Amino acid sequence: MHKHSDLLVIGSGIIGLATAFLAHEQGRSVRVIERDDRPVGSSIQNFGHACFTGQADLIQGVADRARTGWLNAAERAGFWAAESGTYIPATTETEQQILREFAEHRGPDQVTWLSRSEVAAAIGNPVLAALSGVHLPRDMRVNPREAVPVLARWLAAQGVDFAWNTQVTAVADGVAETNRGDYTASEVVVCPGYRLGHLFPDLADSHGVRTCTLVMSLIDRPYAVPAELAMLTGTSLARYEGFTAMPYAPELRRELAEREPELVDCTANLMVTGLPDGLLIGDSHAYAASPEPFIDEHIGNLLLARATHVLGITAPVVRQRWLGRYADSRSTNLVLERPDQRTTVAVVTSGIGMTLSFGIADLALSGGSVPGF
Ligand SMILES: Cc1cc2nc3c(=O)[nH]c(=O)nc-3n(C[C@H](O)[C@H](O)[C@H](O)COP(=O)(O)OP(=O)(O)OC[C@H]3O[C@@H](n4cnc5c(N)ncnc54)[C@H](O)[C@@H]3O)c2cc1C
Structure with missing residues (x-):
């Protein structure tokens, strides 16, 4: 059994790292568990385009919080972010x-x-x-090949624990089972991107x-x-x-x-x-x-x-x-579900996860939701 943390984050893509960043800012002890040895998922494969303005009216409040999050994280962690529109x-x-x-x-x-x-x-x-x-x-740019790895390194330097090369096999009630043993936390936020179905097949099925x-x-x-x-x-x-x-x-x-x-x-x-x-x-x-x-x-x-x-x-x-x-x-832009009292699952299910990342992380940590999005 590994040591306990306030928050476990599953996945080191931008949704997971934005969640880790905000929780760390709140003074919580955070551990990130990632199956690969570094971030290589959707979050480094994209345009690095934070396209806040083109999103639906309904999500503009979340987009505003995301924008603030990107600016803060870029300043603190020292990666390039341009307010160039x-x-x-x-x-x-x-x-x-x-x-x-x-x-x-x-x-x-x-x-x-x-x-x-x-x-x-x-x-x-x-x-x-x-x-x-x-x-x-109001739109922004980051370099996706730089922003996510730099943010991970900076979080690690600030005391966030990273368990790389560690595959999570099940999550429930504050326990994450992995191929390297169990981890416990008061709260777990699961951000597995397109691999959602491997961990929560019923959730993935119900949202198509x-x-x-x-x-x-x-x-x-x-x-x-x-x-x-x-x-x-x-x-x-x-x-x-x-x-x-x-x-x-x-x-x-x-x-x-x-x-x-x-x-x-x-x-x-x-x-x-x-x-x-x-x-x-x-x-x-x-x-x-x-x-x-x-x-x-x-x-x-x-x-x-x-x-x-x-x-x-x-x-x-x-x-x-x-x-x-x-x-x-096909049916939603966001899977934000709470399968038990200690577990939140957060997956952006359209190509706007870089844009909304810090806003979704804020919702995941605060218990919020965006009905109808
Ligand atoms: C080509 C392309 C262009 C895009 N352009 C844009 C754009 O311009 N603007 C925009 O806003 N969005 C864009 N997107 C979408 C955006 O990249 C994604 O929505 C976003 O990166 C999703 O982040 P994530 O953290 O959910 O996923 P990921 O970055 O994939 O991270 C998920 C992480 O979880 C890990 N993981 C999964 N399962 C487990 C497990 N069981 N145990 C341990 N670790 C696990 C994975 O290894 C991965 O590292 C684009 C995407 C692509 C592919």
């Missing part, structure tokens, strides 16, 4: 109409209208074929949790494109719930089906974020209980061609491709 070029009248509706709905603090030349300059392509665009100034796979690329970043860039496109306006709530959203879906059938076929959310030494380009979405491991070269090339066209990059140099994975559900 998101740029969205409007390339058709329909995209422009949705952005107009969204700008009116959220107001000038959240949405800044840009001329064609302003949005072109911001994304680094002076010949961008756009009508206009917007900037969402499945795995989403996404084709991603890292290319060299031309000097003209800023390292802190976050750019969404028309397919993103058909995806994030803040935009899809706008009256013109059905028209955009019709337009995309005609104009970009290949992107619609692979359920693309065409977007780009910058890193000091590269650009992250993606993504497609495929859903399965147990996904195929293969990367479809056609989808990778399609996303690359469309993204580099918007950015005016003529000869992209691909450095990496990977198939990202995250937990998904």
Whole structure:
């Protein structure tokens, strides 16, 4: 039997580490248990885009707390976090109409209208074929390959215990059984991401949790494109719930089906974020209980061609491709359940877990919920 802690966190992805960070700030003794020898899950595979503004109205309070959490954690742990916002070029009248509706709905603090030349300059392509665009100034960027490992190292240096290479096999009533013995705590927060079904199969079944796979690329970043860039496109306006709530959203879906059938076929959310030494380009979405491991070269090339066209990059140099994975559900964006009095399970079941992480951690620790999300 290992020593007792106030809080056990299962999983060292961003949901687990955000929970550990907040609990540590509250002065609680915290231990994190992780099956791998370092964080290698969804939280390092993504765009590092904290897209607060595009989320549904219902979740804006949680998004605000997440934003505060990211800023605090970045300052304390010393990882890069840029309050650089998101740029969205409007390339058709329909995209422009949705952005107009969204700008009116959220107001000038959240949405800044840009001329064609302003949005072109911001994304680094002076010949961008756009009508206009917007900037969402509250959105943030982190480097996903840096933020999560640095936060884990910083927490460890502050006295949070990490049990790496330790697979949890069952959790109930303040006891986590693992392949290296049992751990006990006053409270356990379980953040296993897309592996939820291995620990809580009934919960995973009842929420229809499945795995989403996404084709991603890292290319060299031309000097003209800023390292802190976050750019969404028309397919993103058909995806994030803040935009899809706008009256013109059905028209955009019709337009995309005609104009970009290949992107619609692979359920693309065409977007780009910058890193000091590269650009992250993606993504497609495929859903399965147990996904195929293969990367479809056609989808990778399609996303690359469309993204580099918007950015005016003529000869992209691909450095990496990977198939990202995250937990998904058709019926909910969030599994936040309390199977017994000492156990909370927290899994974001759509591709917005980086964005909401610190807000979800706050809910998990405070006993809160977001009905209907
Ligand atoms: C390609 C891609 C792009 C994305 N883009 C964005 C984006 O731009 N913005 C955004 O907000 N979100 C984005 N997301 C989603 C986001 O990455 C996820 O929602 C988020 O990282 C989930 O965090 P997590 O901590 O739940 O999962 P993970 O990071 O997967 O962490 C879960 C951890 O739990 C561990 N674990 C699981 N089971 C056990 C067990 N039994 N015992 C011990 N340890 C266990 C795993 O090993 C893992 O380390 C993207 C995801 C992908 C894949």
